[in-house]
Amino acid sequence: MTAFVYESERYVPEEIQILGVSVEPPEEGKKFLERVTRDCQEDRPHIPLDPYPLRLLSDPRAELIRAVGVHNEGHWAGLIAHPFTLVVDRNGTVQWIYASKSASDRPSPVALAKTAVDIAQGKEPSGNAPSAAADGPVL
Numbered sequence: 001m002t003a004f005v006y007e008s009e010r011y012v013p014e015e016i017q018i019l020g021v022s023v024e025p026p027e028e029g030k031k032f033l034e035r036v037t038r039d040c041q042e043d044r045p046h047i048p049l050d051p052y053p054l055r056l057l058s059d060p061r062a063e064l065i066r067a068v069g070v071h072n073e074g075h076w077a078g079l080i081a082h083p084f085t086l087v088v089d090r091n092g093t094v095q096w097i098y099a100s101k102s103a104s105d106r107p108s109p110v111a112l113a114k115t116a117v118d119i120a121q122g123k124e125p126s127g128n129a130p131s132a133a134a135d136g137p138v139l
Helices: 002-006 008-014 026-043 063-068 109-120
Strands: 018-022 054-058 084-088 094-099
Touching: 002 008, 002 026, 002 109, 008 109, 018 026, 026 054, 084 109, 094 109
Parallel strands: 018 054
Antiparallel strands: 084 094
16 A cells, blocks of 8 residues: 555546555554555655545445455455455546456556556556446446
8 A cells, every 4th residue: 555655646636546445444444544654754755645645445344345246255364355456437437447366466556556547537548457348337
């Protein structure tokens, strides 16, 4: 998540928001956000953190991850989400999906920022993940 904050200079001007969703309780998300904030202030003090460039959502009942279809109930740690990344346009339509094969398989923050900016500007995403169809899911 720290890397997404580092790339915020690319997407904040476009009014793009990065959202992270976790099944952890809100207290754990707050601790995580404090840790990311501390790291960013130490490493890159020039990056403005107000407004904070990403939001963390707590979904302890896994309602969102079930609705999106990325829940994994059989994991040894209990219910978790399969890693995935969506870019959703202002109308709530999914325009880009990156379905990860593992927790370490993620789009780079630079590629994600560029893709989100392309979509915000009405361009075709330049990333290598498949775009959702124009009638893709609406969130």
